[in-house]
Amino acid sequence: MGEIAAATIFHQMAAGAKEPVYQAAFRNIGRDEGRHMAICMSLMERDYPKLDVSERSLITKQIRAGYLFLSAVLFEPPMEFWDLPEDFIPAQREGEAIARAAGFFIPEYEQKKENWRSAMLNLKGVLDRYNIPFPAIPEVGITGEEISDIDMDDIIPVF
Numbered sequence: 001m002g003e004i005a006a007a008t009i010f011h012q013m014a015a016g017a018k019e020p021v022y023q024a025a026f027r028n029i030g031r032d033e034g035r036h037m038a039i040c041m042s043l044m045e046r047d048y049p050k051l052d053v054s055e056r057s058l059i060t061k062q063i064r065a066g067y068l069f070l071s072a073v074l075f076e077p078p079m080e081f082w083d084l085p086e087d088f089i090p091a092q093r094e095g096e097a098i099a100r101a102a103g104f105f106i107p108e109y110e111q112k113k114e115n116w117r118s119a120m121l122n123l124k125g126v127l128d129r130y131n132i133p134f135p136a137i138p139e140v141g142i143t144g145e146e147i148s149d150i151d152m153d154d155i156i157p158v159f
């Protein structure tokens with residue numbers, strides 16, 4: 001899920017950057033993220049058909065944990081999970097606007113949200129093939145299994 005979203009966001013950053021060095025750097029990073037995505041897809045195709053039914057709920061929980069953790073990088077950090085000061089998100093948005101105006105492209109809130117949502121729906125399509133339930137991600141309008149008991153121990157395997 002992270003690799004899909006990262007590949008998308010870095011390609012957008014390459015396309016929107018004004019400086020040639022950033023265009024090239026983000027194009028290369030985007031290509032690299034695309035490779036990570038292909039590796040993850042291959043591993044899922046290799047291993048998921050052999051997965052024991054009892055392990056499916058762990059994957060559902062890890063997807064929810066992945067959403068909470070990776071949102072901080074690929075979207076915006078969920079305030080109810082991350083221990084952040086109240087002005088964190090406004091300050092982050094302001095910093096991004098300054099970077100954008102200087103030619104260092106960062107997608108806007110709605111575009112990031114759409115990237116994140118489509119990365120999750122893309123992964124959901126893969127998990128559906130193996131009958132692995134997808135968690136509800138109400139933050140981006142995705143319905144599914146309610147997962148509400150994520151703590152830091154669930155985040156560690158997401159790394």
Ligand SMILES: [Fe+2]
Pocket residue numbers: 002003006032033036
């Ligand atoms: Fe990656």
